[in-house]
Amino acid sequence: MISNSTYGALAIVALWGLYQIVIVWTRVAQKRFKTEEQQDAFMDDCEQMLKVGDFEGVEEYCEGDVRAIPQMMHMAIDNRGEGYRRARQIMMDRFQRDVMSDLEYRLSWVSTVIKSAPMIGLFGTVFGMMGAFKTLATAESVEPSALAGDIQVALVTTASGLAIAIPLMILVASVNIRIAKMEDLVGSGLTRFFEAFKEGLAVAAKRPAAAATDGGTEQATVTETM
Numbered sequence: 001m002i003s004n005s006t007y008g009a010l011a012i013v014a015l016w017g018l019y020q021i022v023i024v025w026t027r028v029a030q031k032r033f034k035t036e037e038q039q040d041a042f043m044d045d046c047e048q049m050l051k052v053g054d055f056e057g058v059e060e061y062c063e064g065d066v067r068a069i070p071q072m073m074h075m076a077i078d079n080r081g082e083g084y085r086r087a088r089q090i091m092m093d094r095f096q097r098d099v100m101s102d103l104e105y106r107l108s109w110v111s112t113v114i115k116s117a118p119m120i121g122l123f124g125t126v127f128g129m130m131g132a133f134k135t136l137a138t139a140e141s142v143e144p145s146a147l148a149g150d151i152q153v154a155l156v157t158t159a160s161g162l163a164i165a166i167p168l169m170i171l172v173a174s175v176n177i178r179i180a181k182m183e184d185l186v187g188s189g190l191t192r193f194f195e196a197f198k199e200g201l202a203v204a205a206k207r208p209a210a211a212a213t214d215g216g217t218e219q220a221t222v223t224e225t226m
Contacts, residue, residue: 006120006123006124006157007157007160013116013164014113014117014164017109017114017117017168018168020113021110021168021172021175023106024103027102028179030067031067031182032182032185032186033185033189036188039188043069043192045061046073046193046196047196050197050199050200051203052200054200058073059078068099068186072095072186072190073193073197075090076088079091080197080201084201107172107175110172113168114165117161117162118161120161121159121161122157122158123157124153124156125154125155125158128151128153128155129150129154
């Protein structure tokens with residue numbers, strides 16, 4: 001009964017760790033561009049619109065795109081009325097909370113599985129050896145077959161715990177590399193966005209002044225005509 005419970009616990013933690021790894025892998029794939037060339041092409045289109053103050057065009061271009069950079073750009077543009085610094089802060093806070101924190105939370109579960117799987121295996125090993133010693137203590141002559149079941153539990157549970165932890169450690173390392181690459185791509189894309197966004201805000205700020213100047217000139221012309 002105890003051995004079956006140990007096998008069941010090992011199966012549960014293995015499936016839970018694998019599930020979290022799959023979720024993280026999928027989220028990273030959704031949030032990043034597949035290649036740097038694709039991101040550069042996307043940023044080229046956005047920069048052209050941003051530098052002339054066409055924020056509505058950028059919003060339409062980013063609409064419905066689930067990748068991190070388009071979502072963050074859309075958010076910054078929505079909050080452009082707050083000013084450059086405030087819009088940038090809101091965007092970075094949202095990225096940290098919605099993307100990075102979620103990935104870190106799920107990876108922490110995987111780390112827990114990596115640590116707990118060998119411990120659960122050791123738990124089964126202890127009970128297996130306890131059963132073997134009990135057999136030795138209560139029998140005058142012990143057949144090897146009488147000890148085989150308990151020793152098998154002791155060895156299999158330990159091996160199972162290690163078999164769960166080691167592949168998950170490799171998968172976590174691979175996922176962390178993908179996350180680091182995603183952060184590098186996002187960082188380079190945001191650097192370009194911030195420069196173009198700042199220029200676009202400056203262009204947009206000049207338009208009301210220009211419109212007011214044109215309106216004053218028209219008023220003066222009308223007055224002189226009268």
